[in-house]
Amino acid sequence: MAYFIALCGDSARSGSLLLRQFVTSLDGPAFQWYSRLEPNSIPDWPTMEREFLLRFYDTQRSVSIAELTQTKQEPRERAADFITRWRNLSIRCSQVLQQHEAVKLCMGNLHSHIAFILHGTKPIRFEDFAFSFVDHLDPRTLPIGSVRGALRLRVDSLNRRHPRRT
Numbered sequence: 001m002a003y004f005i006a007l008c009g010d011s012a013r014s015g016s017l018l019l020r021q022f023v024t025s026l027d028g029p030a031f032q033w034y035s036r037l038e039p040n041s042i043p044d045w046p047t048m049e050r051e052f053l054l055r056f057y058d059t060q061r062s063v064s065i066a067e068l069t070q071t072k073q074e075p076r077e078r079a080a081d082f083i084t085r086w087r088n089l090s091i092r093c094s095q096v097l098q099q100h101e102a103v104k105l106c107m108g109n110l111h112s113h114i115a116f117i118l119h120g121t122k123p124i125r126f127e128d129f130a131f132s133f134v135d136h137l138d139p140r141t142l143p144i145g146s147v148r149g150a151l152r153l154r155v156d157s158l159n160r161r162h163p164r165r166t
Contacts, residue, residue: 001049015045022048030056062094065105072109079114087126099125 004018004025011017019042026034033055042048068090073082086106090097097105103126107115 001053018045019048022052063089063092065093065095065097068093068102068105069109073111073114079110082110083126102126 004022005012007025008018008021011021023031023034030052042051068086071086071089073079077085083106086109087102090102090106106126
């Protein structure tokens with residue numbers, strides 16, 4: 001709701017304008033719900049906001065820090081994919097985490113051989129974290145099955161930093 005109201009700008013001051021514009025922001029199940037409403041069943045913006053939140057708000061479950069600490073990298077999951085998955089989950093955390101705290105928690109949930117390699121690094125942001133683990137990967141220190149993935153990560157990282165000129 002806050003995102004929709006922010007997008008409306010100055011027209012957000014008028015409940016009747018919000019009510020008319022709201023349908024344009026809906027898709028999927030939300031639009032289906034809206035299209036099935038009885039005509040004139042929603043007389044004003046506060047009613048629409050209340051009914052919509054009653055119907056859809058609970059679909060966004062909240063995540064606890066305990067759940068974040070238990071979210072580990074899957075056996076065949078690439079570290080970059082895990083970091084993205086963990087970060088997306090952490091956004092729904094009910095408690096506010098500073099980014100450096102979130103990065104530290106995420107680092108502790110990587111595979112042990114990657115966490116060992118990163119021991120001593122102190123990235124503060126997720127962007128730094130992503131690059132620090134790529135920079136510290138040494139194929140000689142990884143289990144044999146991880147060498148190919150480590151080399152691919154290093155090459156991808158270098159390509160992003162130094163794109164080819166054509």
